Amino acid sequence: MENGFPSTRNDSFPAGLRVLVVDDDPTWLKILEKMLKKCSYEVTTCGLARDALNLLRERKDGYDIVISDVNMPDMDGFKLLEHVGLEMDLPVIMMSVDGETSRVMKGVQHGACDYLLKPIRMKELRNIWQHVFRKKIHEIRDIEGHESFEGIQISRNGSDLSDDGHMFCGEDMTSIKKRKDFDNKYDEKDLGDHSSSKKHRVVWSVDLHQKFVKAVNQIGFDKVGPKKILDLMNVPWLTRENVASHLQKYRLYLSRLQKESDLKASFGGIKHPDMHLKDPAGSFGLQSSINTNQNDVANEHMPDTKKTLNADNPDPQETSSHMSFDHSFATLGSEVNYEAFDCHIWNEAPKIELKREHKPLLQLEDGFSQLPPCAPEHHVKTDKLHPVPSVTSGLSLTARDGNRVSHVSPKKCAIESFPIQSKGHMVVNHQSYEPVSTAISSMKPQGFNLSCLTDFDYCQRNLKASDSTLAPFNETACLLQGDFHNKYFGLPNIEFTDCNDPSFIAEIPVHWYDTLTSDYECPLDPTEYSIFDQGLFIA
Amino acid sequence: MDRNRLARQVALQKQSLFDQGYIDQQFIQVEELQDVSSPNFVEEIVTSYYQDTSRLIVNIEQALERRPLDFDQLDRYIYQLNGRSTSFGARKVIAEGALFREYCEAENAEGCKTTFQQLKTEYATLKRKLEAYFQLARQARLAETASRPM
Numbered sequence: 001m002e003n004g005f006p007s008t009r010n011d012s013f014p015a016g017l018r019v020l021v022v023d024d025d026p027t028w029l030k031i032l033e034k035m036l037k038k039c040s041y042e043v044t045t046c047g048l049a050r051d052a053l054n055l056l057r058e059r060k061d062g063y064d065i066v067i068s069d070v071n072m073p074d075m076d077g078f079k080l081l082e083h084v085g086l087e088m089d090l091p092v093i094m095m096s097v098d099g100e101t102s103r104v105m106k107g108v109q110h111g112a113c114d115y116l117l118k119p120i121r122m123k124e125l126r127n128i129w130q131h132v133f134r135k136k137i138h139e140i141r142d143i144e145g146h147e148s149f150e151g152i153q154i155s156r157n158g159s160d161l162s163d164d165g166h167m168f169c170g171e172d173m174t175s176i177k178k179r180k181d182f183d184n185k186y187d188e189k190d191l192g193d194h195s196s197s198k199k200h201r202v203v204w205s206v207d208l209h210q211k212f213v214k215a216v217n218q219i220g221f222d223k224v225g226p227k228k229i230l231d232l233m234n235v236p237w238l239t240r241e242n243v244a245s246h247l248q249k250y251r252l253y254l255s256r257l258q259k260e261s262d263l264k265a266s267f268g269g270i271k272h273p274d275m276h277l278k279d280p281a282g283s284f285g286l287q288s289s290i291n292t293n294q295n296d297v298a299n300e301h302m303p304d305t306k307k308t309l310n311a312d313n314p315d316p317q318e319t320s321s322h323m324s325f326d327h328s329f330a331t332l333g334s335e336v337n338y339e340a341f342d343c344h345i346w347n348e349a350p351k352i353e354l355k356r357e358h359k360p361l362l363q364l365e366d367g368f369s370q371l372p373p374c375a376p377e378h379h380v381k382t383d384k385l386h387p388v389p390s391v392t393s394g395l396s397l398t399a400r401d402g403n404r405v406s407h408v409s410p411k412k413c414a415i416e417s418f419p420i421q422s423k424g425h426m427v428v429n430h431q432s433y434e435p436v437s438t439a440i441s442s443m444k445p446q447g448f449n450l451s452c453l454t455d456f457d458y459c460q461r462n463l464k465a466s467d468s469t470l471a472p473f474n475e476t477a478c479l480l481q482g483d484f485h486n487k488y489f490g491l492p493n494i495e496f497t498d499c500n501d502p503s504f505i506a507e508i509p510v511h512w513y514d515t516l517t518s519d520y521e522c523p524l525d526p527t528e529y530s531i532f533d534q535g536l537f538i539a
Numbered sequence: 540m541d542r543n544r545l546a547r548q549v550a551l552q553k554q555s556l557f558d559q560g561y562i563d564q565q566f567i568q569v570e571e572l573q574d575v576s577s578p579n580f581v582e583e584i585v586t587s588y589y590q591d592t593s594r595l596i597v598n599i600e601q602a603l604e605r606r607p608l609d610f611d612q613l614d615r616y617i618y619q620l621n622g623r624s625t626s627f628g629a630r631k632v633i634a635e636g637a638l639f640r641e642y643c644e645a646e647n648a649e650g651c652k653t654t655f656q657q658l659k660t661e662y663a664t665l666k667r668k669l670e671a672y673f674q675l676a677r678q679a680r681l682a683e684t685a686s687r688p689m
Contacts, residue, residue, distance in 0.1 A: 025619075027588045027626040034572045034580065071618065097622040119565040119625040122572075 014129030015040035022052040022068040022080065023095070028118065032067065035122045041129075049075035056088050060203035063090060064132045067116075070096045070107065078110045085111040086249055087204045091131040095120060109256060142241075202242040211235065212246060542686045545679035552672050561665055565628030578680060582673045584627050589666055595620050596659065603652055613651060614643040631661040 019041050023029045029045045036043045044063070046052040049072045056063060066084055070077035081092050093114040094107040107115045113131040116124055204212070215232035216224050226244035233243070556562050566581065573580040599616045602609060621636040635658035642650030 025623050025626070026591055027584055027623050030584060030587060031569060031572070031626055034577070038572065069622070071622070097618065097625060118622055119568070119628065121568060 012040075014133070017041045017129050017132060018044070018062065018064045019128070020044045020046060020052060020055065020063045020066045022046045022049060022066065022072065022077075024048065024069065024071070024073050028069070028095075032120070032125070035120075035125050038122065039126050048072065049077070049080040052080065053083060056084060056090070057203075057205065060088070060205075063088075065091045065093065065128060067093045067095060067128070070094050070098075070103065078106060081107070081110045081112055082253060086246075086253060087206070087209060089202075089204070089249075091135055093128060093131070202238065202246075204246060208235065208238075209246075212243070212250070216247070216250070542679070542682040545675070545682050549672070549676050549679045552675060556668060556672065560630050561668060563628035563630045565625065567628075569627050579673070579677065581627065582676075585666075585669050585673070588623055588626060588629075592620055592623055592662075595623075596662065599655060603655060608646075608648050608651065610643045610646050610651075614640060617643065629662075629665055632658060632665060635661055 017039075019036050021029060021032050021036070021043060023032065023045075024047055026047065029047065033043045033045050044055065046055060049068070052066070052068070056066070068077050068080055072080065077094060077096075081094065084090055084092050091113040092111065093116060094112040095116045095118060096103060096107075097118045099117045104115045113135075114128070202208075211233045212229060215229045218232060219225075219228050224247065226240045226247055229247065230238060230240050230243045553566075557566075569584055570581050577583065595616060599613065599620070602613055602616065617636050617639050621633060621640070624632045624636060635654055639651060639654040639658060642654055
């Protein structure tokens with residue numbers, strides 16, 4: 001299914017959702033099958049991880065979502081999760097008897113879009129479709145965002161960087177509407193209209209992935225970029241964005257492998273809901289740290305660049321305060337006038353390629369008038385937004401949303417491997433971010449404040465995660481004052497009153513989309529972002 | 540009348556199992572999954588559970604005979620058992636399993652052995668009680684079907 005669900009399901013989505021359940025316990029397998037069938041889903045069960053992978057590989061695009069137990073006899077559930085994420089890019093829900101925070105964190109880090117505890121109730125299964133939907137939306141937005149990017153850019157640039165900071169507010173309402181409509185019609189095959197520009201889901205088979213890895217190694221991990229990889233791979237039907245998104249995931253994966261131990265060391269508990277809060281004023285001290293850190297960031301997982309923000313966590317909380325930018329970001333930083341940033345922009349794990357190639361184009365003006373649309377080329381995928389791992393968001397999320405574990409973004413900094421469904425955002429380098437993935441969704445309900453935050457946070461995260469789309473964010477971030485940051489990140493009820501322009505924040509579009517065409521991709525259009533925010537929080 | 544009486548008995552027995560802590564809410568959840576196509580679903584689940592876990596019980600028993608005890612292995616086994624026990628809310632078995640796990644973590648051999656004996660007892664008792672319950676439930680269902688107007 002490329003543009004959405006197959007026609008048979010469109011009318012009655014989520015009925016007919018194709019679920020693959022993997023569990024070595026035959027008893028639970030029976031129960032889950034029954035429960036899912038009662039939800040009108042199409043269920044396939046599997047007792048072994050290997051079998052599951054084979055099924056997924058044989059029937060590419062044959063499933064919408066995978067639910068797997070973490071404890072499988074033949075393969076670690078987390079490994080399966082990684083494989084599915086890398087190769088098939090499907091949302092995966094983990095299950096376990098054990099709800100220990102560290103385990104859940106691990107799940108989130110490995111890319112799980114949710115983590116359910118046994119005994120599982122039917123109501124929990126009813127809502128799993130949201131993960132599929134969310135992913136689709138992100139994908140669509142990615143494409144759309146890119147398409148409408150220019151339009152939005154123009155409008156944004158045109159609108160004034162109003163001193164009141166509503167720069168993004170004056171955004172192009174039509175694009176917002178367009179997006180809303182788009183979403184609404186999402187399951188009506190309107191997607192077909194976008195098919196030309198829409199990327200088709202690529203299933204990364206083992207062979208393809210190997211070609212990819214080979215190309216990466218040939219080029220040299222540091223110098224790698226989707227274009228170069230694409231050229232080397234020589235796969236005619238593969239597009240640059242496919243590669244870019246896969247690269248992002250791959251980076252995350254690698255960085256996670258590396259950082260895993262670091263993280264564990266530095267992270268005790270995961271949640272630090274109030275981490276950000278700590279340092280209201282300091283949080284924005286990022287800039288300086290950002291500047292300095294930028295260069296170190298580069299692949300550090302958690303650059304401490306800015307720990308000013310409450311980062312209780314030893315890890316670079318980067319999230320809010322500063323983005324632990326990879327050095328790539330650093331390069332950006334040089335271009336960008338970071339000093340201007342009051343807020344620390346998110347931890348961004350700029351894409352390596354980004355850094356080099358693009359200048360952030362942030363013209364930080366006094367009013368941060370606008371983020372230059374072209375952020376370094378970042379492979380932003382809307383769906384990646386979701387996981388916004390980084391830290392910043394994480395904090396806020398936890399604060400706000402205590403429920404879903406999966407959504408919690410612990411303060412763990414090293415979330416690099418946060419590929420929760422999102423492809424691009426998780427820029428691995430960013431260690432500092434927390435798996436905020438669902439931060440956005442969790443934050444959502446509160447209304448404006450939250451949305452602002454969410455967006456912002458989201459953007460931040462994305463920024464971090466993706467390749468430095470920071471540019472736009474930075475600007476935005478700058479707008480926000482330190483206390484905003486605090487509020488934003490850590491406090492459950494952040495009020496934007498203190499922020500320079502809360503509305504501004506809301507508009508920050510953290511739109512990371514694949515670099516479809518231009519080298520510079522602008523971060524999400526603010527308008528999109530707000531919509532996005534709405535859309536993200538499905539359940 | 541028979542039908543009603545049986546239905547009441549079933550309800551009472553179920554309530555009693557609840558009150559005594561043998562089963563919990565999950566049991567109801569699974570029961571709610573029963574429908575025309577699978578009227579004995581809970582029973583199927585419980586049967587499947589006992590079949591699947593009998594092997595595990597034997598494994599744990601054997602593992603407890605080893606010297607020295609391999610606590611990691613024991614922990615893995617009990618983790619599996621606990622997972623399965625949650626499928627229909629085998630509360631007492633789960634409780635003993637949790638205790639066993641704690642002893643494993645503490646590497647307390649005696650604690651493990653004693654707890655396991657308790658676990659086995661609960662495991663067997665539950666099986667007996669549920670078998671009786673299911674028999675009654677089946678009878679009630681038959682009576683219900685039989686008495687339905689054609």
